[in-house]
Amino acid sequence: MDYIVILDKTILIVAIFIVSLAVAAYATFGERKVAAWLQDRVGPNRAGPFGLLQPVADGVKMFMKEEIIPNAANKKLFIIAPAIFMVTALMSSAIIPWGKPFEIGDRQFHLLVADLNIGMLFVFAMVALGSYGIMIGGWASNSKFSLMGALRSSSQMISYELPLGMSIVALILFAGTLNLTEIVEMQKYGNWNVFYQPLGFIIFLVCVFAECGRAPFDMPESESELVGGFHTEYSSMKLGLFLFAEYIHMFISSAILATLFFGGYHFPGIDSLDLAPNIAALVSIVVLFSKIFFFIFLFMWVRWTLPRFRFDQVMNLGWNVLIPLSLLNILATAAYVTFF
């Protein structure tokens, strides 16, 4: 294997890691700001100019805070749970095409860690693994609130995995590939999948909300009921990891949403410009990130507007509404693909 490939991938992995963390950090800040603006408030503005250092302050504080491991907790699992949650959150970033390839010399550098031909399946696997972090954390805390949070979370994840997968099945039927790069390339020139799969998109969006545990599906936390849900007993940076991972999940989910349904790094108009490859690559990254930020904003906007479902209603919505709808969507798509 070429050492340049290793170097290229290493740099890319580190870059994505840092970017994910940075985006997640600033998403926490963004969340607070957006919440404030939606509520006619100002939001954090004391830490640094315009409060921009707020995430740093939070991070430092959490690092310096005392670690508490409850006596009754299962110590090993208690410690490992946030790590699992964090790692799985980061791992699904591996298959997202972040932009058009750079060209240095005669070599193309793809902004993609692993060009898996089963990219979508990998995402599902990682998302499914993520719920283990919550489950283990909630269970190991040995607190009833945490346990209930964990239980709610795992059953919610399982229920929403199905419609999530099926809404993608329709998309895959339509696209004819599992490879994300190819899916992105298909959506060039404004040919976005959302126009062909509107129902699939809505189902996918709802499921992503549920998978991320964001309101109105924030069952695992449900602050007013379960205090903090699965992370009630966590303090210090372990809590930090949980909170962070939630935003990384959000970031990655937004990236996947943008990639699958909104043309990834393509944008009508910009696609047709005849830019130099490196500039085009840069522009494409910007395009993708603006889409991602829009979705992150959507996540927040919804969270601060809607009330939360009740646990059984979440299940009901998943099994009785979304699954039939996604089945219908598959049928319709299959029919379309077969007959036209």
Place this chain on the structure above:
Amino acid sequence: MQENYIKQTEEVPEYTYLNLGPTHPATHGIFENVLTMDGEIVKGSVQTVGYIHRAFEKIAERRPYYQITTLTDRLNYCSSPINNMGWHMTVEKLIGVEIPKRAQYMRVILMELSRITDHLICNSVMGVDTGALTGFTYMFQWREKVYDIYEQICGARLTTNIGRIGGMERDFTDKAYRLINEFIRDFPKAFEEFNTMLERNRIFFDRTINTGAISAERALNYGFTGPSLRACGVDYDVRVMNPYSSYEDFEFDIPVGEKGDSYDRFMVRQHEIRESIKIIKQALNNMPDGKFHADVPEFYLPPKEDVYKNMEALIWHFKIVMGESDVPKGEVYHAVEGGNGELGFYLISDGGRAPYKLHFRRPSFIYYQAFPEQITGGMLSDAIVTMSSMNVIAGELDA
């Protein structure tokens, strides 16, 4: 009935116990529920209250009549003016004073404003407990405006100590009128916005409907009053049944629900806010001329200028402040429609400077005991919603 819940919690070993409170986010005030849970289903509950018991009734036996307003302020602190007025009216009833129409109308305005704030806090907090925080912040801006009005009238925001025995402590200033007018002009629009966010939103609808339901018969047996009783379909409202402070002059409806569930309680409160606006409008339009206090020199402090110059006024002033005015012996029960229901004052006077015995009939205290019955069989989330829709105010609960 009560004992069944306790027995259930003791018998079945596979149930889990969940300690809801005393510092759970949804208990707002402080009370404890040990829930017996079968998974997410609530099987029973044991309540503990008294976490902020402050011995109001004992203090009241040591304080002159006029100082008891500081206690009633803190009874249901979401609607202090109603409590204060209720207390003043109780004493006025005891000493047989009829206060001028104008003062009565002023009291009505204040009481309805505080009913609005009380219901607003309940309903917007219900939003918070279901996860929708934003409506709460919108409504709190309007609550702030009501606070501004209070501040103009009495100088405080929450614990108002507003009104005096025999009338009001001062007339509404022009600014106070202006603020009230602005409030009733602008508030309904913002309120409808809040309404749109929750009332017909299916998520909220599903969360609240059929949760914590109680039948009218059962509610009456428990001693429910106020919005919680009206949600069951009983149109009992002290303002209409036993009008006080000229409530008979005003046109308003009594909103009632059907099933007595959280949704009905929410809706009843929402509509009562609208009715309150209607009452305030009428009171402002028909505000009679006249004095803002009755002429009772033995209970109502003379104007300060007189106190400085006039010996007789000074003597009255001393007598009132020292609490040496003669109060008839007797027993009075007076009830007002508080934010949560019939707020009763039962006063035994032995002619001394302080009440011999003062008992507050606190609606929250009485209806909160139905809580286990209401939540049993529901889910944990229902219990939370039920709790916030009941609007149990800790200050009133524990007195």
Place this chain on the structure above:
Amino acid sequence: MNPKVDNEYIVEELKLAFNDDILLMDESYGMLGLEIKPSKINDLLKWFKEHPVIKANFLTDICGAHFPDLKDRELAVIYHVQSMENNIRVRIKCFIPISSPKIASATNLYVGANWMERETFDFYGVEFEGHPNLQRILNVDEMDYFPLRKQYPLEDGTREDKDDSYFGR
């Protein structure tokens, strides 16, 4: 057509049903007040609740009071009942000796009486016989006196920042 239910009507009806047991009847500030033998309190409440015309089926309140000067009737338990349909309220009082403060519980008639009675017990030590769970409700369980009886002080006793002589109390 039902007769008009007012205080006179209730007094007439009461005389028929409870002639000897009613110790005192008065009217203060428009509300009818009764004093009844403690042993008969449940019968009276039941009578009020089930009376076809009066229909006083709402227990507004129960509270206690302490009159140290009344020999052998130091503690009072005061009930307020109300008929919503007829819009009339009645106050019922029972006096019991402090040496054996026992009275029948109204919890069988009104579920809501439960906490009101517990509160009265907590404050005055009135023992309601037949109450399902007569424990302290507002105060800590360890408390060994009944704080609202007149002989007990109001103050916490640990406050250092005041001098009582300034307050004329």
Place this chain on the structure above:
Amino acid sequence: MSKEITMSSEPLEGYQGEGFLATSLDKAVGLARSKSMWPLPFATSCCGIEFMATMGSNYDLARFGSERISFSPRQADLLIVAGTIAKKMGPVLKKVYLQMAEPRWVLSVGACASSGGIFDTYSVLQGIDRVIPVDVYVPGCPPRPEQILDGVMQIQELVKNEPIRRRNSAEYKALMASYGIK
């Protein structure tokens, strides 16, 4: 009976050697902590409502980085005790305080929490400083939201100037011991 937390400004034992680096770390950490005080509102009564108003749009506690309410004591930095604490509640309050992770601060909001206020009665604790150490007292019954903000800012001031290792100092341990903690 006021128990005062005295701040030690001089460097603590075994600490001098680290010199400049350590003090500037102290400063940086203090600064960061002060901007990210996550409160645990122990709101029992009237003051709790004013605390809500402080969180609301008109006053916006969020500006100080403190809007992220942690109802779990493990995650909170600042215990805001707002409202009457009855004797029945005292042990609960102490338990909550003990469950909080170090470093922790306590803001006592309002007359009742700070001193008992008008409730000089058999059932009310005459100031929470009989159970847990208090860092800042906010007067008022209830205080205006401005005063609560003042209190939070004063806590921030305290946090900013606090050496990281204060929590291991003998003074601090003595203070804790006087409350029977650990």
Place this chain on the structure above:
Amino acid sequence: MKSLTDRKKSVSKRELTFAEKAYLPAVLKGMSITLKHLFKKEATVRYPEETRERAEVYRGMHVLKRDEEGRENCTACGLCAVACPAEAITIDAAERQPGEEHLYREEKYASKYEINMLRCIYCGLCEEACPKDAVYLTDRIVPTEYSRGKFIYGKDILVEGVKPEERIDISQRKKDYKMDVKD
């Protein structure tokens, strides 16, 4: 139960229309409302840089007034202490000595006047009880402190200064006070 009054109005609307059942319309409506607020000017008053307007009659920190000649008004009658439900006021009276006429207006004065600001509930009853125009609440707020001892405010803090610029203006409060309406 039959209706008790003729004003009953049922407000329970327990059926959802199809659009309401489909979640999305209500969700979008709600989101449009919050979005509107995103572009609205924020309601926050940025304390401490700016302060929200307080009413002139706001009941905040006390002041002990002097008269126009700079003499203390208080005569230590103790009515404020009696009227105080929190028992927060402590007064020691002293006789005015010859030669102190420029300091105290009346023959008796308060040699010690302390208010425990942490006990005080700012109810305004002391102001109302004062027969000598001496104690007033003002719209100043009491600062927060690190220790409990600092809240005992003595005469050094409570009494206003002699110089005109040190005087605390309470005229507005006085004007409103017991303002009788012409009848």
